[in-house]
Amino acid sequence: MKRWLRQRVDAAYERLLSREIAGAPTHVAVIQDGNRRYARGRGGDAHDGHRAGAETTERVLEWCQDVGVEELTLYTFSTENFDRPPEENERLFDLLVEKLREFADADRVHENGVCIRAIGETGLLPERVREAVAYAEERTRDYDQFVLNIALAYGGRSRLLEAARGVATEVDGGAIEPDQIDVEAIENRLYDQPVRDVDLIIRTGGDERTSNFLPWHANGNEAAVFFCTPYWPEFSKADFLRGIRTYEHRKESWRRTRARRALALLAAMSEPDLPEARSVVDRFRDSLPTAERSDLEEIEGKESAEETGQPGGQGVESIDSSGRAAD
Structure with missing residues (x-):
């Protein structure tokens, strides 16, 4: 009986892990x-x-x-x-x-x-x-x-x-x-x-x-x-799927780190001419927690104001951003 119950639990855990894996x-x-x-x-x-x-x-x-x-x-x-x-x-x-x-x-x-x-x-x-x-x-x-x-x-x-x-x-x-x-x-x-x-x-x-x-x-x-x-x-297959989940968490952590570095660069410079950093943020913005996405929206609002000359924007000296986007 115990073996039967264990098999049922293992099968249910495998199904749960399978649903959690996206790639x-x-x-x-x-x-x-x-x-x-x-x-x-x-x-x-x-x-x-x-x-x-x-x-x-x-x-x-x-x-x-x-x-x-x-x-x-x-x-x-x-x-x-x-x-x-x-x-x-x-x-x-x-x-x-x-x-x-x-x-x-x-x-x-x-x-x-x-x-x-x-x-x-x-x-x-x-x-x-x-x-x-x-x-x-x-x-x-x-x-x-x-x-x-x-x-x-x-x-x-x-x-x-x-x-x-x-x-x-x-x-x-x-x-x-x-x-x-x-x-x-x-x-x-x-x-x-x-x-x-x-x-x-x-x-x-x-x-x-x-x-x-x-x-x-x-x-x-x-x-x-x-x-x-x-x-x-x-x-077991459950062990294997746990390994795949570890990979996904590692990949998601990497994406989040990339997005945070690019976001920090944008926040520090408030410079619309940082295309590579903006590209990184755009690619990985979904990896950011909700609160940090709000920070991004605030930065984007300031940049929009600068471009249109509306109040709230502050000018920043132009810099050469080549090679300085987030890793």
């Missing part, structure tokens, strides 16, 4: 933590946890497509994981081979146009895993409706280091000038194919750290981060 992040990255602890808590071994976690991965892929996410990156095996017991890694490699081939042949993957890609130092992996990666990538290469990145033998710092070394080598060889090094030059050397900026990082298992995961694409993009306590095999 989805484009790229979600997940640190799938807690598989081994989940297994130990049930008297099993690491392999039992990894297999249970693989089932969660399949569900998350469906949830992403349901809400409109376009790219999902899964932190599946880090470079540090090579230090785990060899017998544990061998069983995990066997599971990876099984699931990669299963995904590559699944009807739902082909029906939904899912492109499967591996990112990381895949050359360090056993041959059977590399062959399964190549099979999955080849089978889904032409799809572009959804991208599933599997981070294997992955380390964020090592990827940045390799990219920097590649640029340095090309500069030393005269293939590129130092002043030609830009964001695109680095990104082109990080992965074989483009990876979108990360909007939301989800980490399960209770730890509150991002563990060197996609540092270039996440931190630079100021990604929202959602930490939750369930182990990966226990991760």
Whole structure:
């Protein structure tokens, strides 16, 4: 009876969260933590946890497509994981081979146009895993409706280091000038194919750290981060939707901050010739609390009076506003 009641409550909570969500992040990255602890808590071994976690991965892929996410990156095996017991890694490699081939042949993957890609130092992996990666990538290469990145033998710092070394080598060889090094030059050397900026990082298992995961694409993009306590095999749709809600709150906070900065600039200058600041306010005015919208209306009234020469307006010396609009 208690289980039945819990299922009813969970279903109702999922429906509530679904109604609260107005938009989805484009790229979600997940640190799938807690598989081994989940297994130990049930008297099993690491392999039992990894297999249970693989089932969660399949569900998350469906949830992403349901809400409109376009790219999902899964932190599946880090470079540090090579230090785990060899017998544990061998069983995990066997599971990876099984699931990669299963995904590559699944009807739902082909029906939904899912492109499967591996990112990381895949050359360090056993041959059977590399062959399964190549099979999955080849089978889904032409799809572009959804991208599933599997981070294997992955380390964020090592990827940045390799990219920097590649640029340095090309500069030393005269293939590129130092002043030609830009964001695109680095990104082109990080992965074989483009990876979108990360909007939301989800980490399960209770730890509150991002563990060197996609540092270039996440931190630079100021990604929202959602930490939750369930182990990966226990991760539910309600947890997933709470993560999406965290992203929406982060995005709304960013919009509100932009609007407030632009509003403060307009209030300080009372200058109608600040087009970029006014543009920001106009775009994000709905993010402002009602009281602050009243402040905006007052400023707009003063500007209107200045333009028509009516009382109440005060002249302000013209300034060059280039480059000084709110960030």
